[in-house]
C-alpha cells in the first residue's frame with residue numbers, strides 16, 4: 001500500500017527499529033526487506049544506523065526502492081551539528097541520501113526556524129529528499145509549516161492515543177502522518193476488544209491495530225517494530241485485513257489519551 005504525499009509515493013507500512021539492538025538489527029532489517037517492507041525507520045539515537053545500513057546494502061535491493069528515514073538527535077540540533085551528523089548518518093547507513101530526515105524531538109525551539117533552514121540546505125545538497133518532524137504538538141507543527149517545506153510528522157499514535165488534531169493538520173497540509181508505537185509498545189495486543197475483533201476477522205491483534213490506523217486517513221503510515229521474523233511477517237499481513245465500520249468504531253472508542261513514550265524532555269503535549 002502506497003501513500004502519495006506531495007506527489008511522492010511512500011510505503012504505508014514500514015519497519016521500526018527502536019530498541020532493535022546489536023544482534024537483532026541485521027536479521028530484523030534483512031527479514032523485513034526479504035518479506036517486502038520498503039520503508040525502514042531509524043534514528044541517530046537508536047545506535048543502529050550502521051547495522052541498518054549494512055542490512056540495506058546486503059539486501060541487494062535497489063536503493064531507490066527503499067524509503068529510508070533517520071532522525072537528528074537532541075544533542076545535534078544546532079546548525080553545525082545537524083550538517084555534520086547528517087553526513088555521519090549517511091556514512092553509517094551506507095547511502096548518499098535518506099528519504100526523510102527528521103527532527104527527533106522539539107527541544108531546540110529557540111532556533112527551530114534556523115535549524116529547519118539547515119534541513120532545507122541538506123535537501124538542496126541531495127543528502128535528504130524530504131524534511132520531517134517528530135513529537136511536535138499542533139502549535140509546533142503549525143510553526144514548522146510556516147518555516148519549511150515539511151513532508152511528514154511522526155508521532156505516537158494507536159488506539160489508546162487518538163491524536164485527532166494532528167491527523168487533521170496532516171490531511172490539510174498533505175503531510176505523511178507516521179504513527180509510531182502503533183501497537184502501544186505491545187500493551188494493546190491483549191486488550192479484550194482488540195482480541196475479540198481479531199478472532200472475528202480471523203486475524204491477529206497486531207494486524208487489527210495496524211489496519212485500523214491505515215484505514216483512518218490516506219495520509220497515515222505505521223512503523224511497527226518486531227524482532228522475530230514471524231512477527232515481522234505477521235505485521236505485514238495487516239495489509240490483507242478488512243475491518244467493518246463497527247470494528248473501526250470499537251477501536252476508536254478505546255482512546256484514553258494514554259502515552260507510552262513520554263521522556264523528561266517531551267513537550268507540553270496539550271499545546
Ligand SMILES: NC(=O)c1ccc[n+]([C@@H]2O[C@H](COP(=O)([O-])OP(=O)(O)OC[C@H]3O[C@@H](n4cnc5c(N)ncnc54)[C@H](OP(=O)(O)O)[C@@H]3O)[C@@H](O)[C@H]2O)c1
Nearest residue numbers: 016017018134180181182183184185186206224225226227
Ligand atoms: N520518533 C520517535 O520519537 C519514536 C518514538 C518511538 C518509536 N518510534 C519508531 O516507531 C517504531 C515502533 O514503535 P515501538 O517500537 O515503540 O512500538 P510498537 O511497534 O508499538 O511495539 C513494539 C513491541 O510490540 C511487540 N510486537 C511487535 N509485533 C508484534 C506481534 N505481531 N505480536 C506480538 N508482539 C509484537 C514487539 O516485540 P518484539 O520486538 O519482541 O517482537 C515490541 O515489544 C520504533 O521502532 C521506532 O522506529 C519513533
